[in-house]
Amino acid sequence: MKKRLGPQSRCYPMPIPLVLSGVGDEATMFAVAWTTVCGSDPPAIAMVVGRRHHTVALIRETRAFTVNFAPASLAREVDYCGLTSGRDHEKVARTGLTLAPSSVVTPPIIVECPYNLECRFVEEIELATGSLMMVGEIVEAHADEEVLTDDGKSADPGKLDPLVYITGTREYFRLGEHVADAYSAGRELMEERE
């Protein structure tokens, strides 16, 4: 039996990367659940952000940012970065996270996050529904060698152990088991037809 809940902002599941901008001692980051890939040619990423975030100002200034996917073990640090402002907190020092130079853009990547995207800030969009969206072109990706698949081209999800965000109940989860292969499991239903 379905129950009507009224309008709710929910999406299951959500990512919760640490988005970082700024250079040197100014570098700071925030946690952005409202994030999605938005292109593959060129690779691109979109995120919906609060206008007042300090990191948003730094993205406009440096015209770049990095997107750092934290492992489940860093839930406390990610949550802290979502609760606080880079104007009032020295988040990098407080979390003890380590920054390393990016290869293409000026803002650094976070070493303890096993998968990182370097992004060139492309545009910001005022959505008709009232929010601000920022779009970046992904110009480089990095992964820890320990989390790579055997072919060295992708992150192995089990090794990556990405932190997962759940809206509504406001919880962090980790990934569970592999269920099926995409672009494959559904072929069975196509064949039944023929």
Place this chain on the structure above:
Amino acid sequence: MKKRLGPQSRCYPMPIPLVLSGVGDEATMFAVAWTTVCGSDPPAIAMVVGRRHHTVALIRETRAFTVNFAPASLAREVDYCGLTSGRDHEKVARTGLTLAPSSVVTPPIIVECPYNLECRFVEEIELATGSLMMVGEIVEAHADEEVLTDDGKSADPGKLDPLVYITGTREYFRLGEHVADAYSAGRELMEERE
């Protein structure tokens, strides 16, 4: 040790809802991984879609769509909806999924998906990076009573068992264990400061 992988369209993890539009026998759905919440006042959702999808044409026609979050047990059906076009396949019949009337919009919801959003189509945006984004205002949400939290207001993620999509290795996963509470776990780091 970090390894440079070149530009990649990755985000960990991603949702993979079935987005449905059309009315009556015309109703059809596709699987949209590039989806995110994009507002809370009003609740809104954004998705990046291929221009040629049949469902995209139906969204423009009906000015509405529903977003249906499938349980992990429906990986095969979701994958099929991502592999095929509603122009050539009667996806509803083939998957055996059941449609039920929405409360506010004309396109129906999918009964076997335990969480559903009804959306009014608000705008489409041509991103500077080349993709098409469609934005909807969430005007109603439904959940199966069996997946609700005790207070009846949200879906319990463990009961919901949402299908999770992993980019790169192209796999479906399910959620694993609860790691921490959001807006809570990070307070420890705030207090250490004071």
